Amino acid sequence: MDPAPAAEMEASRVGAAATLDPPAIRNRAELLDHGLRAPRELALRVAEAGLAACDPGLAVERMVAVEGDELVVAGRRHALHPDGRIVVLGSGKATLKIALALERILGERLHGGTVVVREGSAAARPERIELLEAAHPIPDERSVAAAVRLLERAGELGERDIVIACFTGGSSALTSLPPPGVSAADKGELHRLLLGAGLPISEINTVRKQVSGFKGGRLAIAVAPARLINLTVSDVAGDALDAITDPSVPNDSTPADATAILRSRDLWGDVAAGIRAHLESPELEVPDLSAVEIHSVLLVTGETACEAMAAEARRAGAEPVILSTGLEEEAGPIGRLLARLAFESAELGRPFAPPAVLIGCGGESTVRLGPGDEFGSGGPNQEAALAAAPGLADSDVAAAFIDTDGSDGGTELAGAIADGLTAERAAAAGIDLRSTLAGHRSGAAIAALGDGIDTGPTHTNVNDLFAVAIGGGAR
Known part of the structure; x- marks a missing residue:
């Protein structure tokens, strides 16, 4: 495909040197009008502090x-x-x-x-x-x-x-x-294939930069x-x-690295012939x-956000626990793991004594799309929240999961929040969490529950952020 001339591109040289507000949660009031208010308020407060610290x-x-x-x-x-x-x-x-x-x-x-x-x-x-x-x-x-x-x-x-x-x-x-010999359409399909395969972003980038x-x-x-x-x-x-x-x-990577990733993930046969030929070309340097x-x-970095969240948790009277700045896994397992840790802490006082906030930023949760699944039907952070909900049932816990760029999985929402009442509310609304998660249709369920987090475009991107509030803090 011939690139469009520059004159046809959307461009602007008008305006004035401006400032943009730090990222913030725009629908906080709506998120606090149902569910467990105290832990929700703490989770959102801490998460918002992390977002603000991500301002480049x-x-x-x-x-x-x-x-x-x-x-x-x-x-x-x-x-x-x-x-x-x-x-x-x-x-x-x-x-x-x-x-x-x-x-x-x-x-x-x-x-x-x-x-x-x-x-x-x-x-x-x-x-x-x-x-x-x-x-x-x-x-x-x-x-x-x-x-x-x-x-x-x-x-x-x-x-x-x-x-x-x-x-x-x-x-x-x-x-x-696209490099010579690869069409723009084939390169676009490569992006779609990689993003839908549930690969860590490091592997996705290794392949994309070699093509x-x-x-x-x-x-x-x-x-x-x-x-x-x-x-x-x-x-x-x-x-x-x-x-x-x-x-x-x-x-720091090579075409051989990209080829190895595609082969190990059983994707080599799914990429276009032109891309395979490009990666195997002896002239590619x-x-x-x-x-x-x-x-x-x-x-x-993720550390920047975690430090800000930890400071905000302390101001709220809760003990911060920075769990990770590099958690990379599918969204469902991440949500369930954090829910299990938080539930036991709330009920048994271990491994983390309440009030506490489990914190992380800098990693990325993924979703492995299957046949018929589409981008924009939800997102990893919305899926993580729904996956956490059953494990949080009847506990004094709220868990916020946010994509720091403000668009979770290409949707209009940044992420979602779940608490100890979410599973009960979902059942009352006729939402089958198991089938929703299996079909990767978190968006509709989150919308029905009113638990989507709206930040709008944040003009930053430090991957995913989570704040899991165990109890509501001291004040």
């Missing part, structure tokens, strides 16, 4: 400054050449807030750039930076055009220039360029000889940069970035 714009304000003829980023100084340019390039769910913060900080020093966001998510528009929209989680023709545009902008730069790259979660779909003309360090090659600064937000357990901002850092000057900074 605030992190940029703390870490980036211009001092004389130097750009200071996380304490490291970069000389600004009198004739040099600073350009911002990026894509992802957290990219808009980073770009807006850079506009405010850099002012006249900023010579423009291009960023790509999810369609309909642009709550504000940069003044100096071109803004494009594309599809997520499955790429479309705008995703191809956006990737081409970023490569064009990168190719315009020279050794006196600095590129600030802000690639964050979601960039794989928003900027998706790309943009990812795997290929943008960094186009940027050279300009200097490259990466500002990003971790949406991967373990915070591996080549799985987070992979267009602009060295690629991993880009060498040894000559590119790269400085990478993680603005926000």
